Amino acid sequence: MSASYTWSPIGTVHTDVPDEDVPRRRRDMLSTIVVDPRYEPGLAGVEAYSHLIVLFWMHRTPRPASLVHTPHGEPDQPARGTFALRSRNRPNPVGLAVVDLVAREGSRLIVRRLDAFDGTPVIDIKPYDYYDVFTDIRVPDWSNSARNRVRT
């Protein structure tokens, strides 16, 4: 368990949205993922997908992380473990967003709904496919109460 692994960014997120506005604009904000030109061949065919999964490194998150938090925006809820939350504050600060691919311009991807700060290093981009879609899911009441719908 004491092993460590190293990775290097494949690209960087650029957005005009200031850090402090990302939480409230996360559902419709536009960003550009600028992929390192040496990785551009890896984008071939990506425009056949409407949605992508973007994995990114939340580089401005303080470490070490706390393991329990009160759910964001739910101050009356008891604290929960970081693996039961989508908090930025986690042992490995990897963020995940399912985004709309709006356009591809060479090595640049214009995407909607990527809740990452300007300058965020990108770990990986994956196509979102039917095997990522599960509609009969159970979530806690406090989460369900705010988000109990499937968006299309």
Added chain:
Amino acid sequence: MSASYTWSPIGTVHTDVPDEDVPRRRRDMLSTIVVDPRYEPGLAGVEAYSHLIVLFWMHRTPRPASLVHTPHGEPDQPARGTFALRSRNRPNPVGLAVVDLVAREGSRLIVRRLDAFDGTPVIDIKPYDYYDVFTDIRVPDWSNSARNRVRT
């Protein structure tokens, strides 16, 4: 772009399924994620979710990765970029699976449908929630033809 980042596993995948059987058994195989005991507090409340997203490091994948591949099981298709595929062969070999949480036993999570080899280091565990579910998606014909249904 030349920066590099370091992370350490929060746990390890254990499964009786041999590596070579993982592809064909990926839809129903059972695995145990053994979380490092120091991170066990981070699991508090995770059992309120039916599905989890598991991020893992495909440590037995050769590097450096090729950037274009023929889609797995689709030899008649042209090669596509690794960011348009879910191939193991990618610059940062991070795997992603949406799994069923079958049971939690302290720091151990029994999960279904985690297509990771025995011994795989785990990067992160996140709850799968309604904001990860998009049903009106577009995928390439060659993918859609094999997987054109939403599973529940």
